[in-house]
Amino acid sequence: MRSGDDPGLPETPLEDGTEWTGPDGHRVRLEGRTHADVSLAPGESFTTTITVRATPPDVPGFRPAPPPGPAPWADAPLTVRSGDERLDRLVAQGVADLGALLLSYDGDVYCAAGSPWYLTLFGRDALWTARLALPLGYELAAGTLRALARHQGVRRDPVTEEAPGKIPHELRPGDATTWLPPIYYGSVDATPLFVVTLAEARRWGMPDDEVAALLPAVERALEWLGTFDGEFVSYVGSADRLSNQGWKDSADGVQHADGRLARPPVALSEVQAYSYQAAVLGADLLDAFGRPGADRWRRWAADLAERFRARFWVDDGAGGYPAIALDGDGRPVDGVASNLGHLLGTGLLTAAEEAKVAARLPELDSGWGLRTLTPDAAGFDPLSYHLGSVWPHDTVIAILGLVRAGHPAVAARLARGLIGAAAAFGHRLPELFGGQDSGTPPVPYPTACSPQAWAAAVSPALVTALLGLDVDVPSGRVALAPVPGFGELSAGNIRVGRAVLSARVDGDGRATVTGLPSGMTTWIREAGT
Incomplete structure (x- = not known):
């Protein structure tokens, strides 16, 4: 393989090989002797080693990591x-x-x-x-x-x-x-x-x-x-x-x-x-x-x-x-x-x-x-x-x-x-x-x-x-404003800001909410009204 075989990519000659850079930032480097003139007599052999290193582009600073702790809602899940x-x-x-x-x-x-x-x-x-x-x-x-x-x-x-x-x-x-x-x-x-x-x-x-x-x-x-x-x-x-x-x-x-x-x-x-x-x-x-x-x-x-x-x-x-x-x-x-x-x-x-x-x-x-x-x-x-x-x-x-x-x-x-x-x-x-x-x-x-x-x-x-x-x-x-037809329904640990609310709809569609922080009010419409 000769380094000039792919003229479509920018090529950088290196002391120990050649590197190509793709349009999206991917780089491929060949390290070692990429071509040689060799004369071999019958029964003789020739060996060379070429190392290929591919380096993808990266998003600076981005790498998914585990969360720093449990989910914010873990202690009181919905x-x-x-x-x-x-x-x-x-x-x-x-x-x-x-x-x-x-x-x-x-x-x-x-x-x-x-x-x-x-x-x-x-x-x-x-x-x-x-x-x-x-x-x-x-x-x-x-x-x-x-x-x-x-x-x-x-x-x-x-x-x-x-x-x-x-x-x-x-x-x-x-x-x-x-x-x-x-x-x-x-x-x-x-x-x-x-x-x-x-x-x-x-x-x-x-x-x-x-x-x-x-x-x-x-x-x-x-x-x-x-x-x-x-x-x-x-x-x-x-x-x-x-x-x-x-x-x-x-x-x-x-x-x-x-x-x-x-x-x-x-x-x-x-x-x-x-x-x-x-x-x-x-x-x-x-x-x-x-x-x-x-x-x-x-x-x-x-x-x-x-x-x-x-x-x-x-x-x-x-x-x-x-x-x-x-x-x-x-x-x-x-x-x-x-x-x-x-x-x-x-x-x-x-x-x-x-x-x-x-x-x-x-x-x-x-x-x-x-x-x-x-x-x-x-x-x-x-x-x-x-x-x-x-x-x-x-x-x-x-x-x-x-x-x-x-x-x-x-x-x-x-x-x-x-x-x-x-x-x-x-x-x-x-x-x-x-x-x-x-x-x-x-x-x-x-x-x-x-x-x-x-x-x-x-x-x-x-x-x-x-x-x-x-x-x-x-x-x-x-x-x-509860959706009618689902009977009794209660939901706990609804997180609103730093508050944790609970809501309940009874069998008649009447709703109540508890846990509201100070200064907040509720507006409730019964199911079906």
Whole structure:
């Protein structure tokens, strides 16, 4: 082998060999005699030794480490006691799994995305997990936010897809990288989710000094959203990295009802909802801490909502629904899909529009949870990754949105499906499972992570939803509006700031809460009223 055989890579001659450097920072060094002129007589031999050393690039300072101690909630984990033992066991298993998935970065805890494939920090996954798990306390959200903020984008890099203000999609140690760079920013939704997660963590009691320390990152994240001024928040993707960059990130995950793949740039409906919510809640944070710019982001959000209303709605003669996305030609990507559920409760839709969405979600209900795509679509496959399978976190996001939007009956039906599905998996919900009808037991997806972080976080999220729990520490208020139909239900060790609350719903739907810190009040609506 001669060192000049690969002219495509930068080559560095060394005293004892040669080194090549790849475009992503990988280095390969050959040590020893790489070529020789040898004359051998019959029966003679020649031996040489070449040592190959591969040095992957690294993310400065990043290496997953065990958490510095037990989970913040370990001494008093969230518990549920109800008339349905399956729910009680689902919550216990999910809380335990979240503790088992904890890792740390410079002492800040976050949840690894899932075992066995994704035992590292994923922006979108970690943020959603922290949001769904807020009844366990604000500490997981705070640690996740700080860990991600350390690598918020500062420049433009076409290889890693970094951009100023952008939150990473995933980070890996250099020696664990495969086909993606060790730090990769190919996510269109992690950045708005970062802002929303901080705002919600503050409502659940994250101290103001910790919130204030992250406000510069919030301002940079909002500025990234602002690069889409007058446009929808979209992505182009990359054929050699991730072509789709929302949570449905498989190559065929975004397609028209006739099976055609959406041509980029793609503007996902749920990303517009996250971005609207980030702009509004980000503005509230700026106001709360006396920082400028709030009015700009409220105007930005209002403009986005108006344009969404004009462009995304599909008129199918049955009330209409928001498209999955707009494709690169500005055409709606049609077909009813679970993206709909992520719009609820974000503020992007009017109450009348939320009612239309709530009315369409049952079309996706397998009986075990929401299918990711309607069976009427050409690409539907119940055992696909994103085209008909059921993702528990996807369903619980819709459940939370339905409760916030005032549609508890639909939420209750979906919650019962998830509780029933969990029993088929030993009460541990996997990353995803088959979208077959409930006439058959849930079908495992062959390579699903289990445990998986946002699937485990379904457990505390169900507690939030079934209690209709709405916490707002800065306003001094805790509200409960229990979902009817679940009988007696008690939840203990709900962590709000430094306080530990208990809530109970009796057989008549009357709710009580105890353990409120001084200065906080409750607002309670009985189930069914």
